Structures are given as C-alpha cells and as structure tokens.
Amino acid sequence: MIKKNISVLFIVIALFSFVSCSEDSNPEYDTQTFTTIFDNNKFDASYFPIDMQETPDGGYVILGGRKLADNNFTGIYLLKADKFGNFVKEIEVEETSVNPVADFVEFQTKYYFFCMDPLTQVAQIASVDANLEAVTITPVQGGLTYPAASAFVDNNFVLLGYNNGDKQTVISILNADGGILETQGYSIGTGEDVEEPIIKHYIRTGKQYPFEVGKIANGLYFFNGFYNYTFSLVFTDFGDDPVGVVQGQQDDGGFSAVTPLNGNKFASSRFNFGDNYLLPNKELSTSGTTSSTDLGGYSLPELVSNARVKILRAAVDSKNVLIYGSDTKSKQIGLLYYEESTGKFISSRYLGFSNPFEIASLVQTSDEGLAVCGTTYLAGRFPRICIFKLSKDQLISDATVSE
Amino acid sequence: MKRLNLFLLCLLIVVGVFGQEKKRKPSAYNKQKQSQEDEKFLEKQWWLGFKAGANLSKANVEKTYSIIAPTNYEASTIGKKYDSYNLLGSQATIEVSFYFKRFLLSFQPTYQHSRFSYSNSFEWSSTDEAANHVQLTFEQEQKLDHMIFPLIIKYDIYGNKLRPYVQIGAYSALLLNATKSITTTGIDNAAGGENEFATETINVGATDLFAKYHWGLMGGIGVNYNLGNNVRLNLDAMYKLGMSNISSTENRYGNDRLSGVGEAMDDLTLDNISVSLGCLFPMRFLSSGFKTLDK
Numbered sequence: 001m002i003k004k005n006i007s008v009l010f011i012v013i014a015l016f017s018f019v020s021c022s023e024d025s026n027p028e029y030d031t032q033t034f035t036t037i038f039d040n041n042k043f044d045a046s047y048f049p050i051d052m053q054e055t056p057d058g059g060y061v062i063l064g065g066r067k068l069a070d071n072n073f074t075g076i077y078l079l080k081a082d083k084f085g086n087f088v089k090e091i092e093v094e095e096t097s098v099n100p101v102a103d104f105v106e107f108q109t110k111y112y113f114f115c116m117d118p119l120t121q122v123a124q125i126a127s128v129d130a131n132l133e134a135v136t137i138t139p140v141q142g143g144l145t146y147p148a149a150s151a152f153v154d155n156n157f158v159l160l161g162y163n164n165g166d167k168q169t170v171i172s173i174l175n176a177d178g179g180i181l182e183t184q185g186y187s188i189g190t191g192e193d194v195e196e197p198i199i200k201h202y203i204r205t206g207k208q209y210p211f212e213v214g215k216i217a218n219g220l221y222f223f224n225g226f227y228n229y230t231f232s233l234v235f236t237d238f239g240d241d242p243v244g245v246v247q248g249q250q251d252d253g254g255f256s257a258v259t260p261l262n263g264n265k266f267a268s269s270r271f272n273f274g275d276n277y278l279l280p281n282k283e284l285s286t287s288g289t290t291s292s293t294d295l296g297g298y299s300l301p302e303l304v305s306n307a308r309v310k311i312l313r314a315a316v317d318s319k320n321v322l323i324y325g326s327d328t329k330s331k332q333i334g335l336l337y338y339e340e341s342t343g344k345f346i347s348s349r350y351l352g353f354s355n356p357f358e359i360a361s362l363v364q365t366s367d368e369g370l371a372v373c374g375t376t377y378l379a380g381r382f383p384r385i386c387i388f389k390l391s392k393d394q395l396i397s398d399a400t401v402s403e
Numbered sequence: 404m405k406r407l408n409l410f411l412l413c414l415l416i417v418v419g420v421f422g423q424e425k426k427r428k429p430s431a432y433n434k435q436k437q438s439q440e441d442e443k444f445l446e447k448q449w450w451l452g453f454k455a456g457a458n459l460s461k462a463n464v465e466k467t468y469s470i471i472a473p474t475n476y477e478a479s480t481i482g483k484k485y486d487s488y489n490l491l492g493s494q495a496t497i498e499v500s501f502y503f504k505r506f507l508l509s510f511q512p513t514y515q516h517s518r519f520s521y522s523n524s525f526e527w528s529s530t531d532e533a534a535n536h537v538q539l540t541f542e543q544e545q546k547l548d549h550m551i552f553p554l555i556i557k558y559d560i561y562g563n564k565l566r567p568y569v570q571i572g573a574y575s576a577l578l579l580n581a582t583k584s585i586t587t588t589g590i591d592n593a594a595g596g597e598n599e600f601a602t603e604t605i606n607v608g609a610t611d612l613f614a615k616y617h618w619g620l621m622g623g624i625g626v627n628y629n630l631g632n633n634v635r636l637n638l639d640a641m642y643k644l645g646m647s648n649i650s651s652t653e654n655r656y657g658n659d660r661l662s663g664v665g666e667a668m669d670d671l672t673l674d675n676i677s678v679s680l681g682c683l684f685p686m687r688f689l690s691s692g693f694k695t696l697d698k
Contacts (some may be wrong), residue, residue, distance in 0.1 A: 023614030023648040025466065025670055033655070035662040040475045043529035043536065043593070079474070114474075144683075153573030202492040356604070378471075379539050379589070382527055388662075 011366060027084075031058060032074045032369060034083035036377055039384050047077050049360040051104035052263040052373040055110055055130040058083030058366065062373060063104040063113050064385055066092060072203040073098035073118050080132045082259075085387055089132045094334035097124055098139050099202060101211075104359075105152040107176060114140075114159055116253070123147040123161055125178040140178040144170060146202060148211035148225060156181060160213040160223045161190075162198055169225045171236060184238045189229035197251045198226060207306065216260040220244075220286055224255050233258060235286040244287040246295075249273065254292055257309040259322075260339065267311050267322045270297060274305035278336065280322050281343030298345070300336075302328050312362035313340065314370070316399040321346065323362055325372060331356035333374050334387070337399050347398050351388045355380055368392040447687070448502040454637055454681020455495040459488035460517040463646060465670040468655060471525070471664055483521045483543075483669065490544070491519035494677055498637075500557070507557035509570070514579075515551050517675055520544040525665075536592040541585055541664065547613065547649070547673075548580040553621055566627040566635075575618040575641065583609035585664060607661060612655040612668050619645040619672070627683065635683040645672035 026114030031233040040047065046067035053061050059082045065074035076093035080176025098118045107114045110377040112126040115137070117124060126137040148169075157174045159322060175181060181319045188194050200206025212224040220235045220243055227234045227245060231254035235244040253272040260266055261281065267287035270292050277297030284290075287390060300307075300319065303326050309324040328334045337346040351372060361373040372388040390398075462485050471481060493516050500509035522542045529535035555572030585605040591598040623641035630636060650668040651657075661667070 023617060023650065024650055025648065026652050029652045029655070034659075035470050035656045035667070036472050037439055037470055037665060038474050039471050039525070041473070041527050042475070042526075043527045044531070081472070085472070087474050090474050118482075263455075351659060353660040357663070375662075378525070379527065379537055381537075 012333070013344055019111045029131075030203065030388070032367060033394065034085040034389045035399075036081065036087075037378065037384055037386040038079060038081070038090075039378060039382075043382075046383045047385050048358075048375045048383050051102040051113070051361055052102050052361040052371065052387070053106050054363055054365050054371065054383070055080075055098065057130065057377050059088065059130075060085075060363075060371065060387060061104070061111055061128070061130060061132065062385060062387075063100055063111075065100060068095055068098070071095055071098060071118055071305070073102070073116075074204060076100045076115055076126070077212075078128060078132055078135065080130075080386060082193045082389065085389060091128075091132050091135060093126075093135055093137075096173070098128065098298045099147065100126075101147050101149055103149075103151055105157070107152060107155075112152070112157070112176070114150045114157075116147055117147070118194070121145040121164075123159065125157070125174070125176075138178055140174055142172070142180040142183060144172055144180070144183070146198075146208075148201075149213045151212075151214040151224070153215040153221075158213045158215065158221060160211055160225055162226075163204075164195065164199075169223065169227055169234075171223050171238070173221075182238050183238065184240075186227050186234065186236070186242060188226040194226070194229055206356055206399060208308070209251075210254075210256045210308065212258055214258075216264075216286065217262055218264075218286070222258065222260075224258050226251075230254070233292070241366070244285055245289045246284055247289060247291050249293065256307065257311045257324075259311040259313060261313075265312070266340075267278075267324075269309040269311070269326075270295065271306040271322065276300050276303045276307045276309070276326070278309075278324055278338075279343075280324070280338035280345075281340065300326075302330070302334065304329055308382055310359050310362050312364060312370075314364045314395070314399075316368075317396045319399060321369070321399045324345070325359040325362050325385060327358045333359045333372060335398070339401075344401075346401050349390075349394075349398050352376065352386075357386065365389070446504050449474075449681045449686035450498070450500040450502060450507070450635075451686055452498040452500075452635075452637060452681055453496070453640060454498065454679040456639075456677060456679030458492045458494055458515065458517060458537075458675050458677035460492060460519045460676075461485075461487040461520045461674045462521070462649075462669075462671045463645070463674060465672060467641050467669050468667040470656070470665045477629045477641045481523055481525055483523045485521040486519065488657050488676065489569070490520055492517040492675075494551075495681065498681070498683065500683070502559075506628070507555075507559070507568075509553075509555040509557055509572075511536060511551075511553045511555060513551040513553065515547075515549045515576075515677075517549070517673065519673070534592050534595075536617075537589065538694075539587060539589040541587055541666070543586075543666065544584050545609065546582045547578070548558030549576040550579055551576045553642075555621065558561050559627075564629050564631075566599070566629070568625050568627065569623075570625065570639075570641070571620075571622045573618065573620050575616060578610065578613050579612045581609040582606050583612070583661070585661070585666065587613070587664065605660055605664065607658055609658065609661075612651055614647070614649050614651050617645060617647040617649045617673075619643050619647070633684050634656060637679075637681045637683050639677075639679045639681070641677045643673075643675040643677070645674055647672065649673050 064077040066077040078091040079090040170185040171182035173181040231248040233246040279297040324336040333351040496513040553574035557570040587602040625639035627635040
C-alpha cells in the first residue's frame with residue numbers, strides 16, 4: 001500500500017514539476033530581443049534610416065530620409081519606437097528642410113541633426129525631443145551649404161559641408177545654436193567632372209559617399225570627403241592646408257568608415273574600385289600625404305561593391321570590441337566582431353532573410369545589447385525602416401572567441 | 404507506415420492474450436463463497452494497454468506579436484487568421500491504469516503529432532494610380548511533436564461487457580520537435596497586368612520557437628468492450644485544453660529566416676481533440692491460467 005502511494009505521489013510530483021516549467025510571458029525578453037519592420041502601405045512611399053539613438057525610456061528615435069514627389073533632394077523622416085520596438089510616432093518634416101545627415105546626436109535631452117534649405121542649400125540645425133513632440137529647425141550662421149556629415153565633439157558640433165561656389169569641402173565647428181566657432185574650406189579641385197559625383201550624392205542619383213567628420217586624440221580634426229580631386233581622409237588643424245591626407249583613388253577609392261581608437265590608431269574600412277577591405281586596428285599617418293591603397297586590410301568578397309560600412313566601439317562583458325556592420329551580396333546585414341586591442345577577428349552574425357536588408361546604424365543599448373537599424377525592402381521592393389535588437393547574452397556570445 | 408506498425412503491435416498483443424487463455428474447469432467450492440471472493444478480487448485491477456488515433460488542434464492567441472509595425476494603418480488589418488481544427492495529426496499512447504470500484508487512476512504517456520495553421524496578408528496601394536497595387540499572403544503551418552504525460556481519473560458509468568466511462572485529468576507536455584513552413588503567394592498589378600506569383604516554401608526547424616514544456620487540462624469519454632478473453636477494446640475521445648503558452652518567449656525572434664519575412668510567433672495555447680482506438684488487458688489474475696474473472 002505504501003509503495004502504491006509513493007508511486008502515485010511520484011507521478012503527481014513529476015506532473016507538477018513540468019507545470020512549473022511552463023513558458024511564462026516575460027516582458028524583459030520582449031525588450032532584449034526583437035525585430036521590427038515599420039511599414040507604410042502606400043505604394044509610392046519610400047523610407048530609409050540614417051541614424052538612430054536610444055532614448056532614456058528605453059525606446060528609439062530614428063532619423064531617416066523619405067522620397068519626395070516634387071523635390072530631387074531627400075525629405076526628412078523621424079520615427080519613434082518604444083522599448084519593445086513598437087511604433088509610437090512618426091514625423092514627415094515639411095519640405096522646407098531636406099537632406100538630413102548623420103550623426104543624430106543626443107545633447108541636453110534633445111536630439112540634433114543637420115539638414116538644409118532645398119532652395120538655398122544653406123545648412124540648418126534641427127532638434128527634436130525624445131517623444132517627437134516638436135521639431136525645431138534654424139539655419140546655421142555663416143552661410144554654410146550642402147551639409148554632408150556631422151559629429152558632436154567637446155560639446156560642439158563639427159559639420160562637414162560643401163561649398164559649390166568655391167568648389168570646396170568645408171569643415172566647421174558650431175555651437176548648439178548654429179553659431180560658427182571655426183571654419184575652413186579645402187579645394188576639391190577644378191572642373192565639372194570633380195563636382196559631378198558630389199551633386200549626384202546629394203540628389204541620390206549616384207554613388208552614396210561615406211562622408212564623415214570628427215576629432216582624434218591629438219587634437220586634430222578629420223574629415224572623410226573630397227579633397228584635391230580625390231575622396232580622401234584629411235586631417236586638419238583648421239589651417240590653410242591640411243596637416244595630413246590619406247588619399248583614395250579619385251572617386252573610386254577611399255575610406256568607407258573611420259573610427260579613431262587611440263593615438264594614431266583607427267578602426268576603419270576602405271573601398272577600392274568596388275572591393276572592400278576592413279582594417280580593425282591600423283595606424284594611419286595623420287601628417288603628410290599617404291595612399292589608402294597601401295594599407296591592405298581584410299578583403300571581404302562577401303560584401304557588396306563599395307559597401308556601406310558602420311563601425312561601433314562596444315564594451316562587451318568588460319572587453320572592448322569593434323563591431324563592423326555592412327551589406328552582403330546575399331542581401332543580409334553582416335556583423336563582424338573584432339578585438340579592439342589586436343584587431344583579431346572574433347565572430348560574425350548575419351541578420352535578415354528573404355527580403356533585402358541594408359545597414360544604417362549600430363547602437364549599443366543601455367541593457368548592454370545591440371540595436372541595428374537598417375533598410376529592408378518589403379515584398380522585395382518597398383523600402384522600409386527596420387530594427388534588429390540583440391540581447392546582452394547574444395552580444396556576449398558573438399564577442400567571445402571560440403576556443 | 405507508422406500507423407500500420409501500431410496496428411500490427413496492437414494485433415500482436417490481442418493475439419498473445421488470446422493464446423494465453425485456458426479453459427477453467429468448474430470447481431467444487433461453494434459457488435456463493437467463490438462469487439464473493441471473485442467480486443472482491445474484481446474491485447481492484449491494473450490495466451495495461453495501447454491505443455492510437457488521430458487528432459485535430461486549435462491555437463488560441465494569448466498575445467499577438469508581429470514583426471511588421473504599421474505606421475499608417477491599423478495593425479488588425481494584417482493580423483494573423485488562425486484556422487481551427489483543420490489539420491489532422493496523430494498520436495500513440497501507452498496506458499497504465501489502476502481500477503478500484505469503478506474508478507480508474509490512469510497514466511497515459513502519449514506521443515502526439517499535432518498541426519495548426521494561420522495566414523496573414525499585406526497590401527500596398529497607390530491613391531494616384533489604381534494599378535499600383537501589390538498583395539502578399541503568407542500561409543503558415545506548424546507541426547509539433549510532443550511527449551504528453553497525462554494523469555487521468557476515469558469513472559466506469561455502468562455495464563460489464565460494454566463499459567462506457569467519463570474521464571478528467573491534467574497533462575504536461577514535453578516538446579520533442581517542431582517545424583514550420585511558410586508559403587508566400589501574391590498578386591502584383593503594377594507589372595502591367597494581374598501577375599499572380601508564389602515563392603518557394605520556406606521550411607525551417609522551429610523547435611527553438613516553441614516552449615519546451617506546457618501543460619493543460621483534459622476531459623473526455625470512452626467505452627471499453629470486453630472481448631471475454633482478458634482483452635478490452637477501447638475507444639477513447641479526449642479534449643485537451645491548453646493552459647500554458649506553447650511559444651518560446653525567449654526565442655520569438657530567434658530565427659532570421661522567419662524574421663526576414665515578418666514572422667514572429669504569438670503567445671498561444673493549444674487545444675486538441677483526439678480519438679483513439681486500442682486495447683487493454685489486465686495485470687492481476689486469479690490463477691496461473693491468466694483468468695481474470697472479468698465478465
């Protein structure tokens with residue numbers, strides 16, 4: 001009798017142990033990992049992301065572009081998603097401002113970006129709050145035109161622009177009100193042919209160049225843009241002539257991404273007549289004139305021709321890693337992980353399937369995960385903004401060297 | 404083929420039990436006393452059996468998830484439409500039951516293969532040009548293999564030769580395997596005419612997308628028919644009411660192939676109706692001749 005009772009008890013305990021293992025809903029999982037594609041059901045609508053920021057509430061604000069029916073330039077599109085990736089709000093900014101450029105910068109509870117007046121091409125500085133309640137746009141002083149890229153350094157903005165009157169690439173330091181603190185222009189060379197790829201970039205009928213701007217540890221500023229007939233990485237102290245230039249191959253070669261590490265070391269990537277090379281930890285000469293084609297790098301045939309590359313410095317499980325995001329020929333977003341200190345390859349991850357996916361922005365989130373913003377083409381044709389959110393555990397797994 | 408094997412196994416058990424039967428000669432004991440002893444003996448019995456059959460499933464949505472987040476239209480227009488009890492599954496069960504005064508406590512470990520499906524559609528159209536219209540429809544089928552561990556109480560309503568019963572219980576389920584297939588069809592009017600197309604079906608292993616364990620309640624009816632030679636034929640109908648989520652909350656977005664086509668599993672419970680046919684035979688005998696006195 002006792003044996004039978006024990007048997008029954010054993011069965012009941014086994015049953016309840018399974019019940020206790022049942023899958024409970026956990027909102028934390030829903031914030032740690034998700035994929036979202038923001039869809040508009042208009043046939044002619046076209047949206048693409050430019051940059052993304054995480055907001056204090058754990059959500060995301062995305063700076064994007066949109067196709068305009070009556071303008072050659074790109075319209076401005078802003079989107080707010082909550083921490084689960086759900087759509088919250090969107091703003092299609094009026095066509096009196098166009099051509100939004102990265103970086104999308106958080107400063108004093110607002111998010112700043114540069115854009116321009118479509119009639120005068122004068123650069124404008126725009127700000128928006130985390131909930132997209134209101135967008136404020138004001139022209140920058142000094143008549144800076146054709147913004148191409150910006151960065152936020154030492155509580156000031158560094159803006160890269162183009163002056164098509166003087167045929168100059170212009171780097172400027174501005175305060176948050178759009179006042180110019182310093183500016184300098186450098187000639188792109190003379191002749192219509194030199195300017196043509198730049199204009200095509202702005203109206204998006206040609207190659208999209210990876211314009212970038214920033215500051216390195218030794219106090220020099222840099223920009224990745226056109227200088228002296230060539231798409232080059234230029235180091236400057238705002239003097240009349242650059243301090244250093246790493247030349248590309250006219251408009252067919254140069255750097256596709258540049259992130260300063262320390263000293264003269266950079267995490268970078270370059271393109272050269274369609275080929276792509278990653279240089280996770282490379283010392284670059286910040287003085288004199290050198291050539292990017294001499295730098296070598298890891299060749300990645302899996303990437304599309306002249307691939308767009310985004311680099312993120314991330315701290316993962318007390319380790320500094322570099323995450324390269326790029327577009328693969330299989331129409332996925334490829335993430336490549338390298339040790340920052342050595343440039344050693346760690347692992348890779350590929351996002352997306354079926355529909356094409358393209359990289360736009362990488363953000364390490366407050367929960368120590370990774371958010372990847374990109375463009376996908378729903379039904380293989382409609383450009384829409386997407387977010388892939390990877391959890392801290394996934395990131396640690398990716399950034400751990402397999403023995 | 405699997406079903407044929409199950410049937411043959413069932414047949415073997417029946418034949419084996421038939422072969423064990425021996426004729427018992429009438430005894431000289433007092434018939435009344437014998438009858439009382441027999442009745443007392445028949446108050447308790449262990450039964451062992453096997454049954455197999457078919458099932459139909461229905462998914463109930465607890466919370467909806469979608470990768471596609473509409474910005475200018477209602478999310479309900481692209482919601483998943485679940486089909487109920489439309490795809491046939493199968494199951495095979497080993498039954499161990501203890502009988503005591505018309506009540507049976509029954510443990511019935513079951514291998515269950517269940518299927519359910521749903522579909523959703525997306526449309527893009529132009530207000531300026533009517534021909535600019537594209538529609539996509541995703542048909543999604545899930546196939547789940549579970550090991551079910553039910554604990555059931557049965558009650559024999561009446562009878563001897565024919566014994567109808569009712570049953571109620573609870574079960575826990577262990578996921579063994581899951582697959583998912585997505586078929587995409589569409590109509591593209593923007594190509595200059597009505598272009599109907601279908602893409603290749605995506606088949607993926609989906610075990611990670613489903614919960615390792617879930618549980619539920621169950622109830623049903625059945626009938627045993629005593630063949631008179633230690634064997635009962637059993638016809639059993641059961642309704643299982645899923646009580647916990649069958650989707651994995653952690654791995655909802657874990658499959659890039661599905662995320663790429665906008666697919667994320669909802670939180671679901673699974674209801675299931677099954678009908679099984681099998682046989683039972685007793686484990687306690689009055690004599691070495693395997694006579695049970697079952698009438």
